[in-house]
Amino acid sequence: MSSNDGQTSRRDFLATTLALAPLAVTVVGQTAAQSINGEQLPSSSPAPDHPSVPDYRPSYFTSAEWAFINAACARIIPADEHGPGAVELGVPQYIDRQMGTPWADGGIWYMQGPFFAGAPEFGYQSQLTPKQQYRMGIKAIDTLCHERLNMPFVALTAAQQDDVLKQIEKGSLTSTELPLSTFFSGFLLRNVMEGYFGDPMYGGNKDMAAWKMIGYPGVRADYLEWVGQAKPYPYGPVSIYGKRG
Amino acid sequence: MSRPARNRWLIAGLGLIAAATVVVSAVVYHVPDPAISPALTHRTPDATRGEYIAVLGDCAFCHTETAGPSYAGGRAFSTPLGTIYSSNITPDRDTGIGAYTLADFVRVMRLGVKPDGTRLYPAMPYTAYAKVADEDLQDLFAYVQSDIAPLPVASRATHIPWPLSIRWPLALWNAAFHDDSRFVTDGSKDSQWNRGAYLVQGLAHCGTCHTPRGIFFEEKDLRGRSNLYLSGSGLDATSPINLRGNSGDGLGRWSTADIATLLKSGRSEHSAVTGTMADAVRHSTQYMTDQDVTSIAIYVKSLSPAPEHGRASFVASDSTMSTIMAGSERSPGGRIYLDSCAACHRLSGSGENSTFPTLAGNPSVLSSDPSSLIGVILEGGRVPSTAAAPSGLAMPGFGWRYSDADIAALATFTRSSWGNNAPPVTAAKVAGIRDQLRSGRPDH
Numbered sequence: 084m085s086s087n088d089g090q091t092s093r094r095d096f097l098a099t100t101l102a103l104a105p106l107a108v109t110v111v112g113q114t115a116a117q118s119i120n121g122e123q124l125p126s127s128s129p130a131p132d133h134p135s136v137p138d139y140r141p142s143y144f145t146s147a148e149w150a151f152i153n154a155a156c157a158r159i160i161p162a163d164e165h166g167p168g169a170v171e172l173g174v175p176q177y178i179d180r181q182m183g184t185p186w187a188d189g190g191i192w193y194m195q196g197p198f199f200a201g202a203p204e205f206g207y208q209s210q211l212t213p214k215q216q217y218r219m220g221i222k223a224i225d226t227l228c229h230e231r232l233n234m235p236f237v238a239l240t241a242a243q244q245d246d247v248l249k250q251i252e253k254g255s256l257t258s259t260e261l262p263l264s265t266f267f268s269g270f271l272l273r274n275v276m277e278g279y280f281g282d283p284m285y286g287g288n289k290d291m292a293a294w295k296m297i298g299y300p301g302v303r304a305d306y307l308e309w310v311g312q313a314k315p316y317p318y319g320p321v322s323i324y325g326k327r328g
Numbered sequence: 329m330s331r332p333a334r335n336r337w338l339i340a341g342l343g344l345i346a347a348a349t350v351v352v353s354a355v356v357y358h359v360p361d362p363a364i365s366p367a368l369t370h371r372t373p374d375a376t377r378g379e380y381i382a383v384l385g386d387c388a389f390c391h392t393e394t395a396g397p398s399y400a401g402g403r404a405f406s407t408p409l410g411t412i413y414s415s416n417i418t419p420d421r422d423t424g425i426g427a428y429t430l431a432d433f434v435r436v437m438r439l440g441v442k443p444d445g446t447r448l449y450p451a452m453p454y455t456a457y458a459k460v461a462d463e464d465l466q467d468l469f470a471y472v473q474s475d476i477a478p479l480p481v482a483s484r485a486t487h488i489p490w491p492l493s494i495r496w497p498l499a500l501w502n503a504a505f506h507d508d509s510r511f512v513t514d515g516s517k518d519s520q521w522n523r524g525a526y527l528v529q530g531l532a533h534c535g536t537c538h539t540p541r542g543i544f545f546e547e548k549d550l551r552g553r554s555n556l557y558l559s560g561s562g563l564d565a566t567s568p569i570n571l572r573g574n575s576g577d578g579l580g581r582w583s584t585a586d587i588a589t590l591l592k593s594g595r596s597e598h599s600a601v602t603g604t605m606a607d608a609v610r611h612s613t614q615y616m617t618d619q620d621v622t623s624i625a626i627y628v629k630s631l632s633p634a635p636e637h638g639r640a641s642f643v644a645s646d647s648t649m650s651t652i653m654a655g656s657e658r659s660p661g662g663r664i665y666l667d668s669c670a671a672c673h674r675l676s677g678s679g680e681n682s683t684f685p686t687l688a689g690n691p692s693v694l695s696s697d698p699s700s701l702i703g704v705i706l707e708g709g710r711v712p713s714t715a716a717a718p719s720g721l722a723m724p725g726f727g728w729r730y731s732d733a734d735i736a737a738l739a740t741f742t743r744s745s746w747g748n749n750a751p752p753v754t755a756a757k758v759a760g761i762r763d764q765l766r767s768g769r770p771d772h
Contacts, residue, residue, distance in 0.1 A: 128728035305671035308653065317655025321667040325729045 132324045133180065135173025135289045143182035143214065147235070151221045152178055154237040158244045159275045166296035169279050169287075177278030177287035178217075187213045211261060213270055220266035223258035224251070282323045291328030294320040301328070358499070359445045362435035365462045378471025381464050384531040384620070385457070386612035390414045399472075400424075400481040405451050406564060406768060408545060410488035412449055420478035433469045434462075438508055440498070447498035449486075450506075455550055459511040459530035505546035517630075520619075524627025525552065527620060532612070534558060537568040537604060552631070559634035560695060565764035566603055567697035572631040576640040576749070577694040579628060587625035591616065593682075593716035599692065600685045600721070602709025603700065610712035640694035640743070640750035648745040649676045661741025664734055668726055669742075677746035683721065688746035698739055698753045702761045705735050732758040 141149045152175045162168035169175075185191055189212040201208045211219065225235045228247060232239060236247065248267065250256035257263045278287030280294070282302070288294065294301055301320035309316055320328040382388065391414045393402035401416040419426035425433065432443040440454035441447055448454065457465075486493065511526045528534045529551055538558045539547040549557040560570035560577065570578040579587065582598060590596040591613040594606060601609055613621060651657050652675050657666060666675070673679050677688035687693050692700050703709075708725035711717075730738070732755040739758070743750035 128725075301667075303667055303671060308649075308675045312653075318657075318663075318666065325664070325667060325726075325734075327663070327667070 132284045134283045135176050135286050139176045141179040148221050150237045167292050169275050172289045174278035174287045178274045180286045216266050216270045219261050223260045291320045295328050360439050362431050364434050373466045373470035375470040375474050378467035381468040383615045389607050389611040391417045397479050399476050400479045409492045412486040413484040415483040416481045418476050418479045419473045420480050423480050423482045434465050447495045453533040453536045456533035458508040507550045520623045524623035538571050555632050555634050562697045565703050565761050567695045567699040569691040571628050572634045574633040576642045577691050584625040584629050588621040591621040593714050594712040595682045598686050600711045606712040614714040642689040643747045645747035661737035664738045665741050687742050693742050694750045702758050
């Protein structure tokens, strides 16, 4: 850049800034007025309370996809001696409900091109929305299972399902339709963990069972008085809606 | 009864009615004399000093609609009779008070009577402003007339149904309850105490909210003659606290500096203000001189305790904290406190200095009428941002999270823990406050 260019752009910058200054004052003025006049408090109530229900019917997933989600959840966090599994805690419901949020359509992301296969540190680069990831990912996995074992994922034994999922996670099993490791690690596994450990108001973590399993006391936010106590925290968990587990 | 006897009674009755009509008419149609000292005509008013008088009187808050132009009126006040709106007090000649003379201004400030004889509702605290000295009113008038921009904003009509909307009975109300005498200096007290008493009883009109009212909505004491003065009240869905020397629900354990700090910054070691008092701090008390807030604090600290009967007590105790720490807190209110309140107000109920109010021994928690406590739990509150303490800290509301019974249990727990000893709160009381807050919202 020549020094002349530098001069021009500095002048442009100053001109633009000066033009915008009154606007900035107006906006700042309004913000101040809103916070100073009266008791305008930020709303503190969260999204509606939708805990898991026994007879849930999926609204996004087809019945075949719903069977896949349930089977995959049961293998990713199975019920064992440590605690309940993802299916028992309503995680499939959680994932289906997430498909109805703006997130599922990529509505909270920048979704314009260009679309490059960037390095992981650049974050999610695909043009596929989460909904598309699930629709295409489940179809691709079932196609792979048909090709190799001649049956859908849900019909495999637990050991075979584990093997398929592990290979997808490692990247040794993938599809030409989409990178399956991204679907698995970036969506399926992540959403299963969210549903399992998230607040019960979103449909998973029924009765805070996952929190009780790990001894997490929920949303009390502060435990300063217990620092230095040589005994376990004595109270069970509490949820965002104030319920106790 | 014989006929002559009956006639005598009839005549006596008619005579009484006629006499009463004459007396009532004399009271009702009389436009009273504002009684200004003749010496004022030789005094040069000081508008700059008048601006500070306006701050002391907190004129701007009531006479400015939320986000509206200053002093143009329009702020809504709900009263037991209905909604009334503050008037335009800019010097616009048609819609404001630009055509007022000093006598007109003083008459409305002290007697609540407009130049045309219309009576104001005592929501305008002329019952307090009557105490204000001639010179202060003259300077205030000079400020309003010369330094405020005239704005043509017509006053909004009141929403009071007929026949309650008829205003002449206010003359009778004034005759019965208004004390229009000036403040009288108490020679047995020093000048700072007297300055404090003058401000509290007059311009700062503390009694408007903090003095209990009788069945005719009259303040039970307008000039600090009894120990009911500033002893706490109930107003809309709030319960302004007892400012007298009681050690439970009053300011008995506060120092003069604590009170002055609260007025300057909106918070103190013990407490913080929200709601209407936050507005008073935001628009008025934070701008008072250090000397004036200290004078107010000295006067308030001199007030003897209100009658103790039925009032809360406080004797610090750590048994609540030990029960919680032992893992044996089982009461519904105690568990809610642990889940939703302790992160800020701490298990000890002692909060954090000047940040999260102390609940142990807090007059708002211990108030005979728990309305303000319930209101803050339901809807939260915001501490005003002041020059002395700019952070406008807020508490979120918990009305969405808990039922009336839950909130009653929680309020009862806070009123009976850490040494607090105040009567329990019922779910019905919480339901009432919830309704009042909901119907008081502008979108309703």
